[in-house]
Amino acid sequence: MQTTVFEQVNETVYHETLPNGLQVYLVPKQGFSKTYAVFTTRYGSIDSHFRTRNGEEVHVPDGIAHFLEHKMFEKQDWDVMHEFSKNGASCNAFTSFNRTAYLFSCTDKLEANLNLLLDYVQEPYFSDASVEKEKGIIGQEITMYDDNPDWKVYMNLLKAMYQRYPINIEIAGTIDSISKITKEMLYQCYETFYHPANMLLLVVGSFAPEAVMELIRNNQAAKQFPPAPKIERIFPEEPAEVAKQRIEHHLPVGIPKCMIGFKEKQCGLSQEALLKRELATKLLLDIAFGTSSALYQKWYDSGLITENFDVDYSGEQDYGYSIIGADTPDPDRLAEEVKLGIETLKQSGIAEDDFERAKRKKIGQFLRSLNSVEFIANQFTSYKFNGNDLFSVVPMLESITREDVEERMREHFLPEQMSVSIVRSASPQE
Known part of the structure; x- marks a missing residue:
C-alpha cells in the first residue's frame, strides 16, 4: 500500500492497485463521524460508441449509461436500498457525461456497507421484464427534465456550443432512444466498462486504513474477473466553432x-x-x-x-x-x-x-x-x-x-x- 502525504493541506492518501486492476484510494479523516465511499467507473453518457473486446464496433442508444445505473439497484432476490438501510447507511448513484458513481455514507458498520457496495455493483442482474418496466420510470424522469427550466437552459447551452461531441445529448437520453435498450445491450456495456481495471474506489472518513484495505483486498480476491478489455471509445471530431450563437x-x-x-x-x-x-x-x-x-x-x-x-x-x-x-x-x-x-x-x-x-x-x-x-x-x-x-x-x-x-x-x-x-x-x- 502506497502512502502519499500532502503536508500543505494535512492530508494523507493510501493507494493500492489490486491484481484485478481496481484502483483503491483511502483518505482517513480522524475525528469525523461520517464515512463516505464512492465506487466509480470511467463510463458516462458520452460513451455510446465504442469497440467491444472482440473488435466489434457498437453504437448503443443514448441514455444507456444512465439506464444501466438505475438497473444496478435491482437484484433477483434482494433489495439493495433495504440492505443499506438496515446497516444505517444512505446510498445513492449518479451518471454524468463521463462517469457513473455508486456511493454511500454511514456512521457505523463501514465494513458491512463497503462489502455491500462492492458486491451489488459487481453482480449485475437484468431481465427482459425489468428492463421494459424501467423504460416507463425513466421516461417519466425524462419528461420531468424537459419541463425543468434550469436543466433546459443548461442543456440548450451545450447544444448551442457543441455541434457533434456527445455532451450535447441528454444524459438520460430521449423516450425514443431508451425504448431501443435491451437486456443484452446492458450486459454488453457492463462487461465493457464495469471491469475493475476501469474503476476506482475511494473511501474517506474515520477508519483504520490498513483494516479497510485488507477488507477490500479480500472482497475482490474472492471474485473471478475476465481479463480487462481494451476500451476503445469512438468520438466524432468536434469543430472549434460553436453550433449556434x-x-x-x-x-x-x-x-x-x-x-x-x-x-x-x-x-x-x-x-x-x-x-x-x-x-x-x-x-x-x-x-x-x-x-x-x-x-x-x-x-x-x-x-x-x-x-x-x-x-x-x-x-x-x-x-x-x-x-x-x-x-x-x-x-x-x-x-x-x-x-x-x-x-x-x-x-x-x-x-x-x-x-x-x-x-x-x-x-x-x-x-x-x-x-x-x-x-x-x-x-x-x-x-x-x-x-x-x-x-x-x-x-x-x-x-x-x-x-x-x-x-x-x-x-x-x-x-x-x-x-x-x-x-x-x-x-x-x-
Whole structure:
C-alpha cells in the first residue's frame, strides 16, 4: 500500500492497485463521524460508441449509461436500498457525461456497507421484464427534465456550443432512444466498462486504513474477473466553432433564465496542464464576474441579475466551457453586458490586487471544502480520472500568475466562441 502525504493541506492518501486492476484510494479523516465511499467507473453518457473486446464496433442508444445505473439497484432476490438501510447507511448513484458513481455514507458498520457496495455493483442482474418496466420510470424522469427550466437552459447551452461531441445529448437520453435498450445491450456495456481495471474506489472518513484495505483486498480476491478489455471509445471530431450563437426556449417561468457560454477553441490538454487551465479559468471568472467584482455590483444594483447569478467552468481533455448564468428580466442585455465587460477587462488588464484577492479567496474556499467528506469523495475521482490529485489544487493555485490568467482571458473569452441560451415564457402573441 502506497502512502502519499500532502503536508500543505494535512492530508494523507493510501493507494493500492489490486491484481484485478481496481484502483483503491483511502483518505482517513480522524475525528469525523461520517464515512463516505464512492465506487466509480470511467463510463458516462458520452460513451455510446465504442469497440467491444472482440473488435466489434457498437453504437448503443443514448441514455444507456444512465439506464444501466438505475438497473444496478435491482437484484433477483434482494433489495439493495433495504440492505443499506438496515446497516444505517444512505446510498445513492449518479451518471454524468463521463462517469457513473455508486456511493454511500454511514456512521457505523463501514465494513458491512463497503462489502455491500462492492458486491451489488459487481453482480449485475437484468431481465427482459425489468428492463421494459424501467423504460416507463425513466421516461417519466425524462419528461420531468424537459419541463425543468434550469436543466433546459443548461442543456440548450451545450447544444448551442457543441455541434457533434456527445455532451450535447441528454444524459438520460430521449423516450425514443431508451425504448431501443435491451437486456443484452446492458450486459454488453457492463462487461465493457464495469471491469475493475476501469474503476476506482475511494473511501474517506474515520477508519483504520490498513483494516479497510485488507477488507477490500479480500472482497475482490474472492471474485473471478475476465481479463480487462481494451476500451476503445469512438468520438466524432468536434469543430472549434460553436453550433449556434443563440437558442431560445419557452417554458412558464416568472423571470427569464439566461446562460452565456464560452466554448474552448482548443482541447487535448491532460494532467497538470489541464488542472492549471481549469484553475486559471475559475480565477478569471471570479475576477471578472464574482460577487466582489464591479460588474456584479453594477448588474445586481440595477436589477439586471438576481441572487442566483453564478459562474462556473468545466474542463476535460476533449471539451471545456465556461458558463455565466442568471435569472434576469433582460437576457439579451445581460449577454451584451457580458461581452462589453470582457472587452473592457481585456483593454484595462487585471489589477494585481484583484488577482491576489481572487487567489486567496479560492484557496480559502478549497481548504474549507476539505472539511466535507462529500466534497472530497465527489471531487477526488473527477481529478484522478484526469491524472491529477485533488490535494494538488492549492500548490497549483499558488503557482498561477496574473499573466497566466490574462492569457486565459485572451484565448478563452472570444466573441466567436460565445453562445447564449434563454428560457422564458412565451409572449402573449405566441
